[in-house]
Amino acid sequence: MRNAQVLAPTHLPVLVSEVIQGLAVQSGGRYVDCTVGGGGHAAAILERSSPGGQLLGLDADPEAVMIARETLAAHRYSIALVHENFVNLRAVADKCGFYPVHGVLFDLGLSSFQLSSDARGFSFQRESALDMRFNPEQEATAEDFVNRLPEAELAHLIRTYGEEAYSHRIAHRIVEERPIRTTLQLARTIEVAVGSRRRKIHPATKTFQALRIAVNEELQHLRIGLEQALDLLGCDGRLAVISYHSLEDRIVKQFMQRESRDCICPPAVLTCVCGHRASLRLVNKRVVTPSAAEVRANPRSRSAKLRVAERVDGDNEQCRANDGAGPGIVGGAFSEN
Ligand SMILES: C[S@@+](CC[C@H](N)C(=O)[O-])C[C@H]1O[C@@H](n2cnc3c(N)ncnc32)[C@H](O)[C@@H]1O
Numbered sequence: 001m002r003n004a005q006v007l008a009p010t011h012l013p014v015l016v017s018e019v020i021q022g023l024a025v026q027s028g029g030r031y032v033d034c035t036v037g038g039g040g041h042a043a044a045i046l047e048r049s050s051p052g053g054q055l056l057g058l059d060a061d062p063e064a065v066m067i068a069r070e071t072l073a074a075h076r077y078s079i080a081l082v083h084e085n086f087v088n089l090r091a092v093a094d095k096c097g098f099y100p101v102h103g104v105l106f107d108l109g110l111s112s113f114q115l116s117s118d119a120r121g122f123s124f125q126r127e128s129a130l131d132m133r134f135n136p137e138q139e140a141t142a143e144d145f146v147n148r149l150p151e152a153e154l155a156h157l158i159r160t161y162g163e164e165a166y167s168h169r170i171a172h173r174i175v176e177e178r179p180i181r182t183t184l185q186l187a188r189t190i191e192v193a194v195g196s197r198r199r200k201i202h203p204a205t206k207t208f209q210a211l212r213i214a215v216n217e218e219l220q221h222l223r224i225g226l227e228q229a230l231d232l233l234g235c236d237g238r239l240a241v242i243s244y245h246s247l248e249d250r251i252v253k254q255f256m257q258r259e260s261r262d263c264i265c266p267p268a269v270l271t272c273v274c275g276h277r278a279s280l281r282l283v284n285k286r287v288v289t290p291s292a293a294e295v296r297a298n299p300r301s302r303s304a305k306l307r308v309a310e311r312v313d314g315d316n317e318q319c320r321a322n323d324g325a326g327p328g329i330v331g332g333a334f335s336e337n
């Protein structure tokens with residue numbers, strides 16, 4: 001594997017103080033960073049939870065894990081870093097004996113080093129093979145989606161995951177141009193399809209987003225990851241999620257709203273039959289966004305939205321069960337792996 005430092009332009013973590021405050025990070029606390037990336041948030045959490053804080057960090061991208069390992073070297077006795085998709089969060093936490101926890105963070109999307117890599121295919125401004133996988137061990141790449149899907153399915157994908165108004169036009173043009181092998185070839189194809197219709201963002205922005213979401217099954221994994229995160233939180237534990245586009249944010253918002261209600265029966269049902277009990281309390285009623293100063297300093301933060309919720313006990317057996325320490329955490333060895 002290549003040297004992490006050569007690969008890694010700085011990734012500036014977003015909303016760092018808001019995340020620390022949102023998670024109510026405390027000395028000796030146990031935290032899970034589901035998207036450890038370059039380790040920026042993880043470092044801030046470990047500093048604030050010192051002495052005694054511990055962090056389990058996951059990333060689907062092995063290069064990210066390598067970079068985080070370097071960033072977090074000073075905390076090596078307080079961390080476990082795992083190359084794993086957060087869709088397997090519960091299994092990872094089980095294996096590490098790392099539950100219940102005081103906080104779980106998801107900082108979704110991709111990092112600067114992934115976006116600016118000449119090999120990963122995430123950017124429509126850099127020539128690269130059409131890859132877009134977070135995990136290079138996974139089989140399907142963006143090239144497979146672009147060249148193999150029937151036109152109607154491709155249009156549907158671009159429409160659904162990119163919220164792209166010109167999805168049919170773009171899909172049609174892509175099918176005419178096949179085979180498409182590189183990012184710039186795809187970007188040019190989209191530019192021709194969209195013509196001069198759009199001015200505010202690059203015409204390829206939404207199609208690239210759609211392909212990345214489809215290749216990595218991002219929305220399905222987010223739904224599952226959030227459910228599993230809830231299971232790991234001890235009473236009063238906090239869940240913080242930073243999203244970067246409306247599809248992600250809608251999933252996070254709806255999940256937190258549903259889990260903060262005692263009944264989720266449809267409005268037409270007058271007497272509750274669902275038996276659902278609230279397991280979360282919304283910490284901020286409104287979404288938290290970066291300040292103007294942060295956006296100036298780090299333009300990539302401009303679309304970030306942070307939502308935070310706290311685990312509540314209520315009638316919830318799971319939360320009470322979580323109140324006792326899980327195996328291997330208190331006083332247990334928690335070493336690098
Ligand atoms: C915005 S970056 C995180 C940056 C990090 N918070 C920091 O401070 O450096 C998002 C990271 O999430 C990872 N990722 C995206 N989806 C994932 C998933 N389902 N499971 C695990 N990691 C994922 C990406 O590989 C990327 O490294």
